[in-house]
Amino acid sequence: MTSPAPDEAADERPLEGWCPHPSEVPLPEIVDQAFDYRGDVTVLRRGADPIVGYVYNRETGGPAPFLQMFQASDGAALTVPYAEIHTIHFTGRDPAAGKSYEAWLRRKAAGAGV
């Protein structure tokens, strides 16, 4: 599934569930969004199994750009060169979603869950 770039309406639609196609969104931009995302993602690689985990860094300078991530299954720290990445799907839950200050105020007013 392909969806529009997230910066078109970032406020209304969080990144969760975004599955960009590299023919429509440049890979460095997809990686940047994955780096900015606070949930897990699935990195789809060329000719290798996908990796599910949290992208915590990326290095775009130098001859071989790469991202760094913690794999969700075993916590391993992995370095993945951009050259091996087909695309990234934003498959994990966004941990910041649904926890707004307004939501807390509503819960507080209702006298529950505070």
Place this chain on the structure above:
Amino acid sequence: MSVPFSQMVTVATYVLRQKRRRRTRYPLVLMLEPLFRCNLACAGCGKIQYPAHVLKRHLTVDQCLRAVEECGAPMVSIPGGEPLMYPEIGPLVEALVARKKYVYLCTNAILLKEKLQEGLFTPSKYLSFSVHMDGLRQDHDDAVCREGVFDEAVEGIREALRRGFRVTTNTTLFDNASPMSMQMFFDEMMDLGVEGMMLSPGYSYAKAPDQEHFLRRQKTHELFSKMLSNPKRRWKFNQSPLFLQFLMGKQDFECTPWGNPTYNMFGWQRPCYLLQEGYAATFQELLDTTPWERYGRASGNEKCQDCMVHCGHEPTAVNHTFSSWRGFRDTVVATITGKP
């Protein structure tokens, strides 16, 4: 000002040594985040929104100590996450104190009484519990999004003071802060017997749930001027008086993003404690490869325009104290008169 004399001497000696070496970029406080896990989910905090497998991770004591040695700053602040949830917090603090680092353990104090009763810590001039208190009871409980936390924190503070520990408070202010309430809060903290208070305006973390209430620059000046223009002698602040003057609009400081470098499980955070634009593997790499000219108000970077947070500007204030006779005089006068 309430910073102990020995700590002032240590910091002054350190800064003068850096200046003698003509080191233009040096760290003052290492922000050491051993974990992101927390027992609160405050509306203004952008530090803890991570997947469960990341929240379960933490640095080892060895990793923490290597970062401390690598950085070389005389003070280490341990925020997080909630550092009292870090399973190795006792050994870590003990090792830092043994290295004569001034440690500020930044805690919401929910677990403080329990940890003190377990005998996890020993009082030392090098160790201060810096308790997160965002105002009077209702204001604080609102800020941390949970009722009853203020009272738990007060109980923890009392227990720490009773056992002879240094205790300071750290307060983040948002645009709904009332100067009069804050002045009552200062009185209440002084009545409790804390050594001093630290104040800072909040930063609008992109990941913080509450984006509506962060202070803009002009409002920061107004709020701090109203709060501090006629301070009571008994109010003690555990921070540079020039930084407080900056918040009141009496000084104009640029940011020193390398002044309080941040180390956590991802590495050395670029460029500062507040912005996450990447990570360096070593402290030297952070210093050498971060494009510092892109940060701070003068750079035009939008993310920096309204930031007046302590982690970037207090190192500037301290550096200013030791950069000119005027800076030194301003600091001495404010310290003696107790009037920022």
